[in-house]
Amino acid sequence: MFERYQRQTLLPEVGIQGQETLKNSSVLLVGAGGLGSSAAFYLAAAGVGHIGLVDDDVVDQSNLNRQILHTPGTIGKSKVASARETLKRFNPDVTITPHPIKISSENQLEELITDYDLVLDCTDNYPTRYTINQACIHQQKPWIYGAVSEFEGQVMTLIPGTTPCYRCLYPSAPAASEGIAAVMGVAPGLIGTLQAAEALKYLLDTGKLLTGRLLFVDLMDIHFDIMTVTRNKECPACGHSIFSG
Amino acid sequence: MEITLRLTKALARLNKGQKDAVRTLEEGCDMAGLINLLEKDMAGIKATLLNETGEISESINIYINGENIRYLQGTRSPLSNGDHVGIIPAAAAG
Known part of the structure; x- marks a missing residue:
């Protein structure tokens, strides 16, 4: 029955x-x-039964140095449709639900995440990341933060009501726009893989999660650091939440 | 006393591309003192790390031995011989 696994x-x-x-x-x-x-x-390889994908963008040639779900054949196509095709070919047992939408409000995301056990932050911008943080706090939904820059990346697992939130880590986003971010494909490759590892551990209730700890990775020097993340009791996002830990 | 410093690539551009640095400080020096010292040979780092009120920017974390100084004593966090200081700004790309 589970020969594949x-x-x-x-x-x-x-x-x-x-x-x-x-x-x-x-x-x-x-x-x-x-x-x-x-x-x-x-996640599909591991046999997670249902994967939802949110993205309103279309595949562009400049994505292909790092976005390995997409191919030259899907340039111009919706990213979630392209991703669904690839993942269904890879593991037909997994249900893939595409959501070709732009997250424009906390309410919209809150509604969406009620159908899922866990959220992975695979975004490329700060506003969406803060929206995920807030929506997950309101819905008490665990989520896994990931972000990259050049050859570097960071990961943290957040469980509302138990761990510090993203706003405890970074109270606000940088004021200035970074323009087009330079990224080497292996950085999101590794950070996304670490997010998947955290997700699998959470779902299986095993191992030690990156909660209250930020993993920082510099692939150029193969430098890994774990930093302590403290809950801000005055945090405007989670400060009034009831905490169990 | 001596401390070691680790910068991300973006911040290392203020340090001729060097991510690792060692600084010798006077006894009793705190984080504010270290930032002032760094500004002498990393021009622009002070304005990058601190906001207009002199507090640490909300999108950057400074860690002493892995502990975020925002939750210690901020820029008044004391430094000790052998401390490792890491500076990690928020990242956006995905």
Whole structure:
């Protein structure tokens, strides 16, 4: 039944029961670009039963250095449609739900995430990231932050009501626009993979999550650092939430 | 006393591309003192790290031995011999 997943069901942390859990799980990826590509591939590979993809963009040739869900043949096509095609070919067992929309409000995202167990932040901008933070706090939905720049990236797992939130980490976004961000494809490749690893651990309820800790990676020097992230009791986003931890 | 500093690539552009640095400080020097010292040979770093009121920019975190100084004593956080200071700005791309 789970022959495709034999190498992972051999793991005591997974087993047949864990594989059933993954099959019955749903993950929403906000962004079907660089981070979303590697994260979606590995979630589909692991047999996560339902993957939702949110992106209003279309595939452009300049995406192809890092967005491995897309191909020259899907240039001009909706990213979520392109991603769905690729993922369905890769693992037909997985249900892929495309959401070809731009996240324009917290309410809109809150409505969307109610159908999913977990959210992955695979966005490329600060406003959407703060919207994910707020919507997930309101819906008490766990999410996994990821972001990249050049050869570098950062990852953190956030569980509302238990861990610090994104606004505890970065109270506000930089004022100035960075213009077109320079990114080497392996950076979102690795960070998206780490997001997928965090997602699988969360769904399987195993391992030690990156909660209250920020992982910073510099691939140019192969430098990995883990920083402590503290909850801000005065945080305008989560400061009034009831915390269990 | 001596501290080590680690910068991201974007900030290292203010340091001739060098991400790692070592600085010798006077005993009792705090983070504000270190930032003033850095400004002497990394012109522009002070304005990058601090806002108009002299507090740490909300989109940048400075860590002493992995602890965010925003939740220690801010720019008044004391430094000790052998401390490792890491500076990590928010990143946007995905």
